[in-house]
Amino acid sequence: MADKYGRPGKTDDEGFDPYRDSVGAGIYGGIVQRHSETGEIVIGQQYQNHNPRPGPVYAGGGYTPCTLALGDVQRKLIPLLDKYPDLVNDITTGGAQPLHMCGMSQGKQHSVQALVERGADIEALDTYGMTPLHRMASNNLADGARMLLEAGADVFNEGKIGISPMSIAKGSAARAVTNVLYEFAKLNSTGSKANVVKLNVMGSKECSDASLVYARNMDGISIACGQS
Numbered sequence: 001m002a003d004k005y006g007r008p009g010k011t012d013d014e015g016f017d018p019y020r021d022s023v024g025a026g027i028y029g030g031i032v033q034r035h036s037e038t039g040e041i042v043i044g045q046q047y048q049n050h051n052p053r054p055g056p057v058y059a060g061g062g063y064t065p066c067t068l069a070l071g072d073v074q075r076k077l078i079p080l081l082d083k084y085p086d087l088v089n090d091i092t093t094g095g096a097q098p099l100h101m102c103g104m105s106q107g108k109q110h111s112v113q114a115l116v117e118r119g120a121d122i123e124a125l126d127t128y129g130m131t132p133l134h135r136m137a138s139n140n141l142a143d144g145a146r147m148l149l150e151a152g153a154d155v156f157n158e159g160k161i162g163i164s165p166m167s168i169a170k171g172s173a174a175r176a177v178t179n180v181l182y183e184f185a186k187l188n189s190t191g192s193k194a195n196v197v198k199l200n201v202m203g204s205k206e207c208s209d210a211s212l213v214y215a216r217n218m219d220g221i222s223i224a225c226g227q228s
Contacts, residue, residue, distance in 0.1 A: 001018050004048070012024070012026070012048070014047065015027060015048045023050070025062045025067075026058045027047050027048070027050050027051070027058075027094055028093055028101075028126075029064065029067040029092045029094065029101045029104070030047075030058050030059075030061075030064065030067075030092055030093035031058070031060070031061045031064050031092070032057060032091060033058070041057075041091055043055060043056060043057065044057045045057070046058075046094070046127070047093065051127055054127075055093070055094060055095050055127035056091055056092065056093055056094070056095060058093045063092075064092050065087070066080060066090045066092075066098050067092060067098070067101050070108040070111045071107045073111050077114055081114070089120060095128070096127075097121065097124045097126070098111070098115050098120060099120050099132035099148070100124065100130070100132050102132065102141075102144050103132050103133075103134070103135025103139060103144060104135060105139070109141040109147075112144050112147035112151070113147050113151075116148070122148055122151055122152060123154065123157060125159050129160025130159050130161060131153070131157055131159045131165070133148050133149070133153045133154075133157065134161070134163075134165050136177055137165035137169040137174060137178075137181065138169070138174070139174070140172065140174035140175070140176055140177050141177060142176035142177045142180045145165075145177045145180045149180065149184045155181055155185045165181055166178070166182075169181055
């Protein structure tokens, strides 16, 4: 681990810190490369090869303006979107759109309403195959999850990972968001242990074999391989 990511306190700020289970702009929410002639996003190997799936290539320079604005809805986000409305579905590193980034921290979750009112894609998939609701579930962001669900997000959408937000929330011991998901799904609170999924902050687990996408174990399903 130290050979790939560095020793504690010496990790790349733009990459993955396995000791804090966090990632930087190179992996999620950062500025991406675009072709000089077409303006299309460059797809290729991910920063630090953290996610084995090809995705938007990091351009350097840190987080996108929209990602940075998510922490201040009134003073930063709304003025930015009023000027550049297309940023509502801006693609960043990790394939994350602004709604995905809302699901990565307590402060950003409250930007959901402003985004959905401007047409943000509530079922968008990032490079990991996860929806914004999956991100809310893995990080126990109940307010953001409720806003997404009230906007019409599908509580049962398994994305491309084949796992429901409910299973992720239960596996992450995310009680607050689990209660919100139950409310909208009208499920009883017991559930099945076989459906529990244990995730890190990216909604995935590191795996030495990049070809391994899912690994079954005694606890259920773990997503192999995969934010600060």
